[in-house]
Amino acid sequence: MCAKSGLGKADMAAPLLSVSNLHVGFATEKGLVRAVDGVSFDLTEGQTLGIVGESGSGKSVTAKTLMNLLPSYARVGGSITFDGRDVRAMATEGERHFWGVEMTMVFQDPMTSLNPVKRIGEQIAESLRVHLKRTRSEAKDEAGDLLQQVGVPEPRKRLRQYPHELSGGLRQRVVIAMSLACSPRLLIADEPTTALDVTVQKHILDLLDELREERGMTMILITHDLGVVRGRADQIMVMYAGRTMEQADTATLFSQMRHPYTEALLETIPRIDMASHTRLIPIPGMPPELVDVPDGCLFSQRCRSCSDSCLTDQPPLEVCGPMHVCACHTPVGTEAGAAARAANREAGVTPAGLDMGTFTAVEESA
Numbered sequence: 001m002c003a004k005s006g007l008g009k010a011d012m013a014a015p016l017l018s019v020s021n022l023h024v025g026f027a028t029e030k031g032l033v034r035a036v037d038g039v040s041f042d043l044t045e046g047q048t049l050g051i052v053g054e055s056g057s058g059k060s061v062t063a064k065t066l067m068n069l070l071p072s073y074a075r076v077g078g079s080i081t082f083d084g085r086d087v088r089a090m091a092t093e094g095e096r097h098f099w100g101v102e103m104t105m106v107f108q109d110p111m112t113s114l115n116p117v118k119r120i121g122e123q124i125a126e127s128l129r130v131h132l133k134r135t136r137s138e139a140k141d142e143a144g145d146l147l148q149q150v151g152v153p154e155p156r157k158r159l160r161q162y163p164h165e166l167s168g169g170l171r172q173r174v175v176i177a178m179s180l181a182c183s184p185r186l187l188i189a190d191e192p193t194t195a196l197d198v199t200v201q202k203h204i205l206d207l208l209d210e211l212r213e214e215r216g217m218t219m220i221l222i223t224h225d226l227g228v229v230r231g232r233a234d235q236i237m238v239m240y241a242g243r244t245m246e247q248a249d250t251a252t253l254f255s256q257m258r259h260p261y262t263e264a265l266l267e268t269i270p271r272i273d274m275a276s277h278t279r280l281i282p283i284p285g286m287p288p289e290l291v292d293v294p295d296g297c298l299f300s301q302r303c304r305s306c307s308d309s310c311l312t313d314q315p316p317l318e319v320c321g322p323m324h325v326c327a328c329h330t331p332v333g334t335e336a337g338a339a340a341r342a343a344n345r346e347a348g349v350t351p352a353g354l355d356m357g358t359f360t361a362v363e364e365s366a
């Protein structure tokens with residue numbers, strides 16, 4: 001296994017999707033925004049990759065790069081291969097039937113994908129007619145079947161309705177139906193439930209899971225909530241400030257997490273064994289600006305395990321166990337990590353100047 005080229009290369013079938021050393025920058029007035037900085041992963045057919053990180057980590061930019069949806073001023077480096085084909089070359093060659101057929105995406109806000117002045121049925125049918133050359137009546141029939149599959153009640157009636165006549169949850173089901181119309185091999189779901197009610201969220205996530213299973217689809221599930229991918233993803237990549245901080249199969253990530261950022265993310269989600277009034281501790285501070293990024297680890301300013309070298313040397317992504325990579329000088333569960341944390345506790349402050357008192361409540365509940 002090689003950290004640089006993603007996980008699992010040696011012992012798995014050829015991956016359906018292989019992303020290697022992906023870089024995406026945006027030239028802005030302030031300078032080059034390094035939105036994605038050297039991300040690599042392999043995804044085996046039929047598996048789900050969870051991409052997790054706070055807002056601004058580069059999750060959506062990664063997804064949009066795969067979907068060929070970046071603005072023209074984006075600068076992209078690295079390679080993306082899908083079933084042996086060069087995805088970036090398909091983009092420049094103007095390949096029309098790859099996106100929307102083999103690789104599709106569901107966005108956070110269903111209205112990103114829906115046209116407010118077109119009937120639901122026409123919108124689903126359009127994709128079938130454009131990509132699969134279905135006739136008008138065939139497409140209409142299939143659209144009704146698709147609505148049924150995604151659990152929309154009274155599908156025939158819904159076909160004639162406009163998006164504003166549906167609830168947020170139903171709209172997202174319609175968008176999922178649209179994304180499934182041409183039977184994609186890879187579905188990217190970017191925070192598909194973030195805009196929805198808590199009660200609806202679970203239904204939509206379970207629906208995606210069922211559809212993936214039934215269709216043998218491969219999936220990338222993007223979320224800021226580590227709790228969402230627990231039990232749903234086969235492997236998880238934790239991103240921060242455009243970089244991969246840690247990546248492992250899901251069970252390993254939860255049982256043997258190494259990165260203090262992963263640990264901090266986990267502490268922001270409610271635990272079943274916590275009293276409902278327990279206050280969850282947010283991660284102190286904010287992610288860095290991605291222009292003129294400082295030397296060292298980009299999480300160091302917010303990290304309770306920060307050591308001197310974290311401020312000066314960027315930790316490389318290294319193998320730390322079977323199918324497990326992490327970019328940290330002072331990982332959780334290691335001597336170096338425990339020593340750094342003990343020293344910071346003793347000093348009351350980290351080398352980056354973060355008050356260790358911020359973490360007292362977290363550590364007491366652990």
Ligand SMILES: Nc1ncnc2c1ncn2[C@@H]1O[C@H](COP(=O)(O)OP(=O)(O)O)[C@@H](O)[C@H]1O
Pocket residue numbers: 026028033034035053054055056057058059060061062071290
């Ligand atoms: N079109 C763009 N132009 C300039 N900067 C952008 C553009 N799109 C995204 N970014 C920046 O890239 C970074 C990553 O954004 P994004 O991938 O949307 O984060 P996430 O989805 O993890 O919340 C952010 O700092 C964001 O401001």
Ligand SMILES: [Mg+2]
Pocket residue numbers: 059060061190191
């Ligand atoms: Mg996003």
